[in-house]
Amino acid sequence: MQKPPLIWLTTLVFAITFLVSVIGVPWYGLTHGFSTTLVVAMIATIGFAGISITAGYHRLWAHKTYDAHWSLRILFALGGALAVQNSALHWSSDHREHHKHVDDNDKDPYSAKRGFWYSHIGWMLREYHASRYSNYDNCKDLQNDPVVMWQHRNYLTLTLLTTFGWPVALGLMVGDIWGAVLLVGFARLVINHHTTFFINSLAHMWGKQTYTDRNTARDNGWLAFLTFGEGYHNYHHIFSADYRNGIRWWHYDPTKWLIRSCSWLGLTSNLKRTNGFQVEKARLEMQFKALRNEGGISCETTMERLQHEYDVLIAKLRQYYQVRKQFLDARAKTIAEQMHMPTLNELQKQVEDLRQAFREHRHQFRELVNASLRKPSEQLN
Template structure:
């Protein structure tokens, strides 16, 4: 674990100092205002602008967003955006930095931040941002905005302003943000097939100014609007809309009508990940054992050759009659139970069948399709 876990814990323990500093109304007002201001900076800045470029703005307002976001003590703008972009590329796979499915809830919520392998910043992932000297400066002095904010809170409301106004609001802000990484991949509803566990959670949306519509976001990442339905409250989007009227931001990106109606065709990466989940519902070892037990040695050899020759040809794959192999209807039933409505369901089912047959073939000793292709190319 990275040593910065110690100051993180000290910030939490520092909240107890309210016993001595007292809790004043002035400090509470500072804390509430600071929470919502910085919450907007995280959602509109770190997330929708720096990570996804969901809108355009001036260099000055870009810096203001980055500064306010770093007042949260959630590391630098470059680190945050780089990790988030990587998350979307590898969401809920073994390469994801904070997947509850892979490493458990606590690690996805907070533990990953302090793992040494995640301390560095992959500047190649944020090359568009790293070209700005002022953002590099903020990156190098990542805690300076938070420290300055703490000092201002103390000047406004004394020790209570520091403890209640700054520390309390910072801790609440920490866990509101972290819940999107953890809870929004565990609890909620899925409207879209995204190839991962992202979910829409209305309660998180209330505390995070619209960030809780996480499944919507994963369905169309570059949208400035994350509450796709009129009843899905998204205050961050509303404020950005007002700022666009004032000319402070512009080119707000919106999801296509097909996405809003859930009628879009899924990309190959999403289909592959969904197919892997579907294929995982079936047991290739049991199927391979059933085939081995029922087939003669000559039949088994012929079957191995056939499995090796079939390369992503679902029309032929479905015509194979293998013992204990689930039918297409069984795959479709399982898929409808697992996934939200999508016009790409047949593609997911066909790919899942191919993946299952590849697993069965490898257990039977048949060459995998990609191995056959490589052999032919040589």
């Protein structure tokens, strides 16, 4: 099959910035050296452009996982232009198609099933999806956001101003224009580009399928470190309405931390989170599925018993979250009306007991699984 025509401008931008970064930047570093100020400025610029994509383009605009004050939206629009990844409207349109048709080689703009090169960068180099951008009708909501539309109309000007204007201005300030253009202009852009592109390529290939195996998305802590927290991509694909990607406190997700901290300042609001029951249930389902697929348990009675224990575990989990919700609602009401303290205390005790019971049952279930894998016939007869 003949490939669609090359998009020369995009291809040249990627090729030139890459070549200058791998040849020109080390050469300048060895012959002239880079000042600490420039290195710090490069890291800060990577952070600003990168997080504008993850917190702004991705979690705010493409997925609507929270609301943001106009001042923050303007910052994200500027940082997004600096990241050189097209306008927020265009980016979100692609990304919504990616979620809707994930892994479909024809409809997913960067389907990982078409290989690393295609999902990483190849999809942008040719006219694969040109027909889709006539009216951005999958982003009607974003067309009502004046900041999104302002950035879309002025994308080229904003991109040129930020990507060239900032390094040149910095270079004038520190007295090293070439150093600033090479490090904060070229190298910074290439790092921003490829770390974001890893989310479409590597985050669909390398890591664990913690919550679902219905698509190729993976959870990977290393990738989270390189992508401002977007490496928990398996979680993200199943619960994409959640403003978090890394949901545990030890998960590296600076994008989540930024959104949350901004909510304390009144800059973000309406932060959406997935119900804990759904998350835990998806995780247990995958664990049980892996156990069945391992094939280590051949005895049918054992399998039946495990299935029964698993069903009980899910029922306990559901009960725990139901009572927990009752408790949280009652607590909110009690605080508002300052009454019914005994009911609240009783509910709190129930929640604690149920959580304890669920944890004990989960522990027993795991023991049972391990025992059945070791000695399938002896242990359960």
